[in-house]
Amino acid sequence: GAGVSQTPSNKVTEKGKYVELRCDPISGHTALYWYRQSLGQGPEFLIYFQGTGAADDSGLPNDRFFAVRPEGSVSTLKIQRTERGDSAVYLCASSPGDRVSGNTIYFGEGSWLTVV
């Protein structure tokens, strides 16, 4: 499809396990974003990539969270030693990224993570 694709759509994991969430942005989009949305709340910014580099990772909650985008396209969000509080929908988004502001950001459907 032409939209942002995220896999898996649902993931249940045990506390303490390692999890990877994948995002395939819209073709040609240089900017990629990860957000997290807890139940009943609006999405919260985690990290922003421009190309291969993380331009702003100030939203990552702690060092258990890490994201990569090695070839400037697909990105993986990695969570180590998962905790029950990590349960949320993890949203990926992309945009053309050709200017600082005024871009339209397109979101994926999200990966629902449940830590039991």
Add this chain to the structure above:
Amino acid sequence: DAKTTQPPSMDCAEGRAANLPCNHSTISGNEYVYWYRQIHSQGPQYIIHGLKNNETNEMASLIITEDRKSSTLILPHATLRDTAVYYCIVSYTDYKLSFGAGTTVTVRA
């Protein structure tokens, strides 16, 4: 980024215009006003954005007051599919959006 204030909920009748208000009294001169919506269990969907001038696209119109301290999103002919949470966001950069609680809009037949 400037904070926004939206009513927590509102109802509107199908086929009528829905006017969603947003206050952003601390907005800076280079900050855009963005509107997104989120239909249940889906990712946020971009609606419209503007800086100073009113904007219109196929989904909605955005009216920004002259002092830029408030704005209104207008859905011209609301349908049941427009039932969603609507977020008004003010930001200089489009990547670090603070979504807040939004307005839950329920369109009734």
